[in-house]
Every structure is written in structure tokens, then in C-alpha cells.
Amino acid sequence: MRRAVCPGSFDPITNGHLDIIGRASKLYDVVHVAVMINKSKQGLFTIDERMRLIERVTAEFGNVVVEAFHGLLVDFCKERDIPAIVKGLRAVSDFDYELQMAQMNHGLSGVETLFVPTNPTYSFLSSSLVKEVAAYGGDVSHLVPAEVLGELTERLAAR
Template identity: 50%
Template sequence: MTKTAVFPGSFDPVTNGHVDIIERCAKIFDHVVVAVLHNQAKSPLFSLEEKIELLNSVTAEWSNVSVDASKGLLVDYAKERNAEVIIRGLRSVSDFEYEVPQALMNRKLNGEIETFFMMTKDEYSAVSSSLVKEIAKFNGDISTFVPAIVSEKVYKKMNG
């Protein structure tokens, strides 16, 4: 039986922390679906298509990773993809406090899908997509926080 996991996020932009989680999941699960979600609370830098293109570029080395877009309830999407697991990356206690109610609600909506929390590596614990955009806005160096192709695209978008 194939074990499929869904790793959802807005990925605006994808960071090295995201890539770290994807790589580690690719070693554990038979198939990892990176699901780009639309976050209505955020004003995105990249279009859905651009995010998918960037994610496809940075995950190309793992044949068991695919990238897709998702709308609606995450548990419904996971069920459509025959996933047994939703992966949520954690950087800090505040991430955990945000993620636990989400995981509990997902369990109430579909008790067959488990949520796995995966801690990011220490070096990525302070990295967020929002901070990357803030640093790039003022021409700061984001090269240690995102893959090279993403850095190039962020600067181009932010600074014309």
C-alpha cells in the first residue's frame, strides 16, 4: 500500500525551511503532494501558477514529490488525493498553538486522515515567507533563506 502525505501551505515564497520539510517527507512517504493553498488573509507576491512553477523547480530532484493547487477544505483535498497524512511544519511554540486546533478540526471532519507535525531544522526556525518578503523589500540578502531560483524571482518581483 502506498503511503501518501499532503504538505499544504501558501508557499509565498517557498523557503529553505519548506524545502527541508519536503525533502525529509520524501524519505518517509511513498508520495508527497505539496499543495499550494490560497490564504485569503494574505496578499500574495506570486500567482498560483508562479508558486507551482517555483515548487516544481525546487522539488524536481525527488521523483515521489508532486505539486498541486488546492481549494476548499484540506481534508477533502487529502481524501481526493488518497492521502492518509497531512504534514504541518513547525518552527516554534506559536506555530504549534496555531496548528493544534486546525489538526483537531481536521480530525473531526475526517478521522481517517492523521496530522503529523514536523519540526524544521534549527537554522530555519526564524525563517518565514513574510520575513523573507520584508527583507527583500529593503534589498536585504535573502540568499540563505530561500533556494537561489526563488531569491532571484523574489527580488525581480519586489524591485521590478
Template identity: 45%
Template sequence: MTTKAIYPGTFDPITNGHLDLIQRASKLVDQLIVAVAFNPSKQPMFSLEERVAMIEQACTQVQNVLVVGFTGLLVDLAKKHQAQVLIRGVRTNMDFEYELQLANMNRALSPELETIFLTPSENNSFISSSIIKDVARHHGSISNFVPPVVAAAVTAKLSTDQ
């Protein structure tokens, strides 16, 4: 049996912390689907299509990764792709509490779907997409925290917004 996992998120933008989890999770499963969420309650810096394209570019070295955009329930996406596992990243206690609630809801909706929590490596534990955007908006360098394609895209986006 082929093991498929989904690593969902908004990824606005994808960071080195996300990439660390993608690379590590890809070694645990036969196929890892990076599911980029369209969330109408959030106002992302990048469109769904832009986020998918950046992740595809950042993940070219990881052979068993498929990047998809999605709307709706994650459990429905898992059924569509016949995934058995969800990968979730947790950095803090607050992350864990929120992710535990999501895992329990997903289990109630789809009992056969398992959730695995991964922690980031120490050098990525403080990185978040929100912090990256704040640093960039204040003209700080983000090049150590995101892939080069993302740093360029964030810089270009901010220069057109001004």
C-alpha cells in the same frame, strides 16, 4: 498500501525551511503532495501558478513529490488524492497551538486523516516567508534562505513593483 501525505501551505515564497521539511517528509512516505493553497484572505506576492512553478523547480531532486495548487478544504484535497497523512511544520509554540487547532478540526472533518508535526532543522527555524519578503523589500540578501529560483523571482517581482 501506498502511503500518501500532503504538505500544505501558502508558500509565498517557498523557503529553505519548507524545502527541508519537504525533503525529510518525502523519506517517510511513498508520495508527498505539496499542496499550494489559494487563500483569498491573503494577498500573496506571487500567483498560485507562480508558486506552484517555483516549488516544482526547487523540488526537482525529490523524486516522490507532486506539486498541486488547490482551493477549498484540505480534507477534500486529501480525499481526492487518497492521502492518509498531513504534514505540518511547527517552529514555535504559537505555530503549535494554531496547528493543533487545525489538526483537531481536520480530524473532526475526516477522522481517518492523521497529522504529523515536523520541526525545522536548527539553521532554518527562524525563516518564514513573511520575513524573507521583508528582508528583500529592504534590499537585504535572501540568497541563503531560499532556493536560487526564488531569490531571482522575488528580486524580479520587487523591481517591477517599484
């Protein structure tokens, strides 16, 4: 069984994330979406909320498993016998950082990293940018799945 992981904080998941996960789901039998737990950061959504949203918007793929993780991604991969990490690249600046991470991960465990160029439609997109634009009342409906938009709008209105 061919397995890969798409890691991230996904706070919230965007159409760019969904594009990478969907493309990975066509290449692998099982795609694990690993939601990073960073105790030093306070996210807009809790880990459980992020996982629930990701499960809803990836259900159509049929081969995505959503899990939380804390610690080294290579340990997550070892525990689940996952030989590949799939990462989207938006720009050359992403490549510099991601190449270092890929080389470190390979050196630590032999896990391979596959870089997928982001769809140009989403090349500027990040969760942080979505939250910032939405917080100021900007229209982000074309940047996140409808389920996420509803919860994002509610959460920001409650702040």
C-alpha cells in the same frame, strides 16, 4: 502507496519549507505539495508561479506532486486518498494553532497530522519575513533556493 500532503501558501517557498518537504519525501512514497488559493489575499507570486517554482526546487526528490487547492484541506485529502498531513513546527506558538487544526481535521475526516520540528537553522523563517527583508534590500540568499531568489529579486525590483 504511502501518501502525505504538505500544505501552505508558499509565497515564496523557503529553505524551511523545502527542508520539511524533503524530509517528508523520505518517509512517504508520494508527497503532495498543496498550494493554498486564498482569494482574499494578493500574493507576491501567482499560484501558477508558486507551483512552477516549487516544482523546480523539489524535482530532485522525485516523488513530489505540486497542486493548487481551494477550500478545506481535508477535502483535498479525501479526493486523493491522502491519510496524512505533514506540518513543520518552528516554535511553541505554532504548536497551539496547528494542534487545533490537526484535531479539527481528524474530527472532520480522520486524516492524521504529523508534526516535524523545523531544522533550527530555519526556526525563525517565514515567507512573509523573507519578502519583507528582501523588499528593503536585505540579503535572503541563504533563506531561499537560488531559483526563488532570482525571481524574488526581479519581482520586488519591478514594484
